[in-house]
Amino acid sequence: MNEIGVIDPAAKSWQQNNDTEHWYRFAYDQNIRCDHVTNNMTKAFNNMLGFYRDASYLQLLEFVRRMIMRKFQERKEECETWNFVLPQRVNAKILKHGRESRLLTIIAVWNGEYEILGPTGGYGVKLREYSYQCGYWQMSEIPCTHAMATISH
Structure with a gap:
């Protein structure tokens, strides 16, 4: 935030006067549909590879294919236990x-x-357009508190 203050003091002031839930989503691409960002994906992927990081391309691709198949199977089994x-x-x-x-007007x-x-x-x-000013509903496709209030209204 201090770096932003050096570049634009007004931006730093705006950030300090507004909750983070409003300013960290201001330029978020609403078509992505994700409310979680992991910046260390490459590091996590390299960690999963382990021994296969130094393997041939064919062995690496085969490892990744099997890993994805296992993940799909795990998720399928988890979904079968859902009650909803x-x-x-x-x-x-x-x-x-x-x-x-319930606390909103x-x-x-x-x-x-x-x-x-x-x-x-x-x-x-805008209930018909599934849009809300903070962008939470558009990003995650899960109705936020404000959207839930309008839906129940």
């Missing part, structure tokens, strides 16, 4: 957002558009 249509983590987030949405604007007022400020929600 949604994964447990997603279901838990939706339930949490539903509980938190909803103002219907027009034709599926709402303004949601809460402790962190006001946000616009």
